[in-house]
Amino acid sequence: MIIENIKLAFGAMRGSKLRTALSLLGIVIGVGSVVAILTIGDSAAKSITESISVGGLDMVTVYPAFGQRTTGTFTEEFGDTIMRDVEGIELVLPQNTSSAQVRNSKQNMSATVTGVLSSYGEALNFVYTEGEFFSSLDNINRRQVVVLGSAVAEELFPEGTALGKYVSVFRNQAKSYQVVGVIESKDATFNISYDKSIFIPYNTYDQRFRKNASVGAYVLKVADGYDTIEVSDKVTEMLDDLVGTDGYNLFSPASLAEMATQITGTFSAFLAAIAAISLLVGGIGIMNIMLVSVAERTKEIGIRKALGASPNVIRGQFISEALTLTVLGGILGILLGSGLSFVVTNLMKWSLHLSYASFILAMGFSMFVGVFFGWYPAMKASKLDPIEALNYE
Known part of the structure; x- marks a missing residue:
């Protein structure tokens, strides 16, 4: 039955190619935008992290402030003090x-x-x-x-x-x-x-x-099994107590990498949410084509009902058509989004990291849109009276 419904769906699409293409356009653009934005955001975050990690994500550097350089605090022996008082440091x-x-x-x-x-x-x-x-x-x-x-x-x-x-x-x-x-x-x-x-x-x-x-500076290497950000926080607490918050500067690549990932992730999610609105617009297009399809095929529905097709069968047919449209649009959108991501990451000289989670998210949302906006036309078709449907002109 499902395969038959899919065949009927493709037959209906072939019968009105331009209308189908216009309806698919919203889904394709929506899915493509979501995939491209999330993939580009993920690629940007990973490329920034890779660039930062060149210096070692397990490293922390401490610089004495200018006024502290003559106090006698930051000596060679002070490195031993850091190793003794802060757990998780392998080397100073x-x-x-x-x-x-x-x-x-x-x-x-x-x-x-x-x-x-x-x-x-x-x-x-x-x-x-x-x-x-x-x-x-x-x-x-x-x-x-x-x-x-x-x-x-x-x-x-x-x-x-x-x-x-x-x-x-x-x-x-x-x-x-x-x-x-x-x-x-x-x-x-x-x-x-x-x-x-x-x-x-x-x-x-x-x-x-x-x-x-x-x-002039101390480079601290964090031991295996310890979180660099947590260790740098402990070093910060120690130095705050010892020389005050203005007495030193601390640099941690891991902190920068985490911050960059959070910023790009939040920004990408925000843009993806905006892009997903176009999926709703595409869903309205799906509802429109399905309502037109129900109107055009009223007599066909009447014949099927007269031959014993139940409301569930009729409803399933039209929901299958809506799902077929959105799945097809989703596949085309994923290809479009991946292609755009490839072009942008090449132009920016980032390494491409395809976001497979975005494929699943965009396709899942696309199918939800298909069911949501295809439900009303399907219900309308399933409730048609066979006699009125057969007499419909």
Whole structure:
């Protein structure tokens, strides 16, 4: 019976192609809009999260405020205090940063010089095109070794390997550093452009490059199994008590990623709700075509009733027709929405993440619209008197 009703539905659509196309248009646009908006929103959120996660979603960075740099609070030992008092921190990495001129025998450029511990490269998942990060012995012995960012290596050594070569770093006077590694290009984060940075051992920085009264920043690595946002909240509470809310700045990629996801999700849901209104408009079009169909096929309904068709059979036939229209419109709408999403994400250079939940939501709502707006015409058809229907002109 269901298959027969579907065949009848397609027969009715073929009989009035233009009217059917116009009725389908509202459903197609509605479903396509919902799918496109939710998919683009999901793709935007995931692309933003992927961009933020380059710096590590399990990392938290703490910067002392300008007025706190001479109080003696933010010292190397303070990192041990954070690890002791805040559960869930695996590693605390102090770092100091400043800018300097870097050159070899032929090339010269400005770069960011950062003094860090040997575990910094592993914590931030550096990948190397040449060599590796310096060792803990390099830091202990204050050796003058350096790891170059990709842009620095390309500028200073455009035609050959940088590994094993020497570069001069200027502060008050030039000091020579041997290159032990070159980092593969990495997106900027933590306010650091890795490609335009060079990294030297923390103790070397402190003794041979620039003496600091306090640590410039702490990079905190959150241990596996702990929520980064919860740990950063605990660090915030500790620092509020210790130096006050204006005594530091805290940056957490996980918090930014969560905020970006919430904002894009809310905005997408709002736009999708607006787009769903066009589905209701499409539903009115479905009701219109079904009422016209009932009027045109009154005599056919009368014949079927005279041959013994029950009201339920007649009602089922017209509801099946309405559902067929909306399902067809829903499929076309999903294809349209997916195509639009592909075009937009390519233009924005985002990675495409198809929102299959939006397919189900849009199709389900479309079918609901079909049943809701097809019910009245179906009831009207099922209640027709057979004699009056047969005499209808």
